[in-house]
Each structure stands twice: as structure tokens, then as C-alpha cells.
Amino acid sequence: MSGNNIDGIIAIIEKYRGQPGSLIHALVEIQHENHWLPREVMHQVADALEVPFAQVMQIASFYKAFSLTPKGRHEVHVCTGMTCHLRGAAKLQAKVEELTGLRDGETDAENKFTFETGACLGSCSIGPELIVDGKHYGRMTPEKVEAVLKQYE
Amino acid sequence: MSEIVLKIDDKEVKVAAGTTVLQAAQQAGIYIPTLCHHEKLEAFGGCRLCIVEVESRGWTSYVVSCLYPVAKDIIVRTRSEKVDKIRKVLVEELMAHAPDAPELVKLAEVYGADRNRFERKESFCVVCGLCVRYCDEVKHLNAVGFIDNGAEREISFIPEVAKDVCWECQECFALCPTSYAQAAYLLTEALAFPGQRKAAVRAAKVPVATQRIIPIKPVAATT
Numbered sequence: 001m002s003g004n005n006i007d008g009i010i011a012i013i014e015k016y017r018g019q020p021g022s023l024i025h026a027l028v029e030i031q032h033e034n035h036w037l038p039r040e041v042m043h044q045v046a047d048a049l050e051v052p053f054a055q056v057m058q059i060a061s062f063y064k065a066f067s068l069t070p071k072g073r074h075e076v077h078v079c080t081g082m083t084c085h086l087r088g089a090a091k092l093q094a095k096v097e098e099l100t101g102l103r104d105g106e107t108d109a110e111n112k113f114t115f116e117t118g119a120c121l122g123s124c125s126i127g128p129e130l131i132v133d134g135k136h137y138g139r140m141t142p143e144k145v146e147a148v149l150k151q152y153e
Numbered sequence: 154m155s156e157i158v159l160k161i162d163d164k165e166v167k168v169a170a171g172t173t174v175l176q177a178a179q180q181a182g183i184y185i186p187t188l189c190h191h192e193k194l195e196a197f198g199g200c201r202l203c204i205v206e207v208e209s210r211g212w213t214s215y216v217v218s219c220l221y222p223v224a225k226d227i228i229v230r231t232r233s234e235k236v237d238k239i240r241k242v243l244v245e246e247l248m249a250h251a252p253d254a255p256e257l258v259k260l261a262e263v264y265g266a267d268r269n270r271f272e273r274k275e276s277f278c279v280v281c282g283l284c285v286r287y288c289d290e291v292k293h294l295n296a297v298g299f300i301d302n303g304a305e306r307e308i309s310f311i312p313e314v315a316k317d318v319c320w321e322c323q324e325c326f327a328l329c330p331t332s333y334a335q336a337a338y339l340l341t342e343a344l345a346f347p348g349q350r351k352a353a354v355r356a357a358k359v360p361v362a363t364q365r366i367i368p369i370k371p372v373a374a375t376t
Contacts, residue, residue: 043313052289052295052298053295053313053314054285054288054289054297054311055295055298057298058298058299058300061300061302062299062301063302
């Protein structure tokens with residue numbers, strides 16, 4: 001965790017101090033800032049927002065948007081929905097897995113990429129689709145994907 | 154508070170507005186099976202076993218009585234062919250988790266449920282939430298909580314909290330219909346803070362021959 005992150009996390013927790021009803025907001029913002037929710041941070045959230053830690057865990061483990069394990073700097077999503085599949089998403093997924101060395105849900109040792117599949121990511125007309133850090137790459141092919149992933153450090 | 158008259162199994166029942174159908178039936182001495190209900194806790198609607206048939210203005214619907222508030226002139230039937238069938242399937246699904254839980258065995262007999270109908274599940278927790286809700290609402294300790302969602306949902310003791318409070322309490326063990334709460338606690342203890350049970354056994358000077366039996370505190374009968 002870099003120093004920047006810690007300051008950001010503390011600021012978020014302070015913003016919601018004493019507001020149990022803002023638990024999900026606080027967790028969403030921390031997830032966005034830090035890409036995952038470390039246990040110590042959730043303890044701090046529980047104490048500051050005056051919510052039992054068990055409830056913080058319940059919320060954090062309930063929603064897929066929250067990650068309880070470290071994630072990479074860049075989140076790579078390949079859509080495996082029906083339309084993307086018919087347009088060749090399986091081959092795209094195989095190529096991304098080969099390039100990153102990751103399978104669905106995994107993060108590499110350097111914390112560079114986290115790879116996840118999802119369906120449907122909502123842009124069927126430009127499938128097969130690759131999303132990196134929220135940026136959509138449409139009409140993606142196994143040939144083009146290497147150049148895209150190379151842009152990210 | 155205004156009173157409401159309704160009919161439960163052909164019996165006229167008069168209760169205060171805001172009462173649930175389950176409470177009204179219990180006040181009238183009519184039995185409705187429940188698993189996740191506890192009168193000290195807020196209604197949960199988790200097990201669905203208290204489902205009843207409600208006829209209101211000619212329309213029949215199926216509702217869980219622990220959450221359904223009484224209304225004027227409704228007709229409640231606690232047993233009908235369809236209600237019994239729904240309960241039978243519910244018991245069968247719960248038995249995929251805990252086929253030997255005494256309460257389920259009894260219910261299976263009443264409703265003719267087949268304990269082997271569904272493939273056996275990994276966990277014998279039926280996710281009734283009694284331990285989680287009791288720890289939260291009555292004890293205010295929150296040492297045990299729900300984790301995950303959907304079919305993967307389970308209860309989990311929070312080691313940081315459980316370490317300091319569970320040994321002295323243990324009250325959820327007796328509430329649990331399947332003994333899963335106790336099993337989950339002992340697993341958490343073994344993994345996260347071993348030695349507490351051993352120390353308590355030594356302190357209690359339990360004869361060696363019976364030390365393998367976990368000394369669980371006798372729980373005061375809850376009314």
C-alpha cells in the first residue's frame with residue numbers, strides 16, 4: 001500500500017465518521033481508492049462508523065464489487081456474454097490468459113493485472129469486448145489485444 | 154390500539170393491529186411450524202416454514218406468517234394441501250444440509266418429507282440466522298456474522314471478537330437447530346486462538362476421563 005492510498009483511505013473514513021448508514025458508501029470509495037479492502041481498514045471503518053465489524057464483513061463479502069484480496073493496478077475484464085461469445089470471446093479470453101498468465105479472478109505477483117470475466121458487460125454491438133480500468137475496447141481480436149495490454153504498466 | 158378480527162383455521166381471533174399472523178395464531182393456541190423464529194428476535198422470514206394460506210377479499214395467496222401483519226376479515230389456513238406440499242419441499246431442501254437435525258426429523262414425519270430427495274450439501278448450516286441475530290440483537294456482541302451471499306452464504310465467527318466473548322457466552326449453541334454454531338466456533342477457536350477450551354477444562358478440574366467432552370455451560374431456559 002502506498003502512502004497516497006493510506007491518506008486517501010483515512011480521509012474517506014473521517015468523512016463518514018459516526019455515520020453507520022454510510023457504510024456502503026465508505027466501502028465503495030475505499031475499494032475505488034485502494035482496489036481492495038484490507039482487514040485492518042475494515043476494522044477502522046467499523047470503529048469510526050460505529051458499526052459492528054461482523055456487519056462490515058457481511059457487506060464486504062456480500063457484494064462482488066468489493067474485493068477482500070489484493071487486486072492489480074489494472075483490472076482487465078473480458079466479456080463472456082452470449083453476443084461476445086458468438087463473436088469470438090473465448091479465443092480472446094485464451095489470448096489474454098496466455099499474455100497475462102492469469103486465469104479468471106487471479107492477480108499476478110507484481111500486482112500489475114487482475115483478470116476477470118463477466119457477462120454481460122453491456123456493449124454487445126461492439127463485441128467481443130475487453131475492458132481495462134473501465135476503458136472499453138470494442139471489436140477486440142486475439143491479434144490486437146497484445147498491443148492494448150502493452151499500454152499498461 | 155385498535156383490534157382486528159380475523160379467522161385462523163375457522164377460529165375467530167381478535168388481536169391488536171400490527172400483530173403478525175404467526176403471533177395471532179400463537180395467541181389463539183394454533184400451532185404453526187417455525188425454524189428461524191425466536192420471540193426475543195425480530196422476525197426474519199428466512200426458513201419460510203411458517204408459510205400459510207391467506208384469503209383476502211376472495212384472493213388466495215401464500216405468505217410467511219412471521220412477517221405478515223394481520224388485516225381485517227382475512228381468512229388464514231395453516232394447513233392445506235398446498236401449504237403442506239410447500240412445507241414438505243422446504244423441509245427436504247433443509248435436510249440436504251442437516252438430515253439429522255431433530256426439529257427437521259420431526260417435521261419430515263409430519264409432512265412426509267424425503268430426507269434424501271436433494272443431493273447432500275457441504276455445510277450442515279441451514280442459515281436460519283438465529284446465532285447471528287441473537288448475538289446482535291440480544292447480546293450486542295456481534296461475534297458471529299453472515300459471510301458471502303446466495304447459495305454460498307454461511308455464518309462465520311469473527312476471531313478478533315469471538316476470542317474475547319464467546320467462551321463466556323455460548324448461548325447461541327443451544328439456539329442452533331443443527332449444532333453448526335458450536336462446530337463453527339470450535340473450528341474458529343482451533344484455527345485462530347487455540348488453547349482456550351483446554352485452559353477452561355483445566356481450570357474446571359474436570360476428571361481426565363471426561364475431558365474429551367466439551368464443557369458447555371448449561372443455558373438458562375429461555376421463555
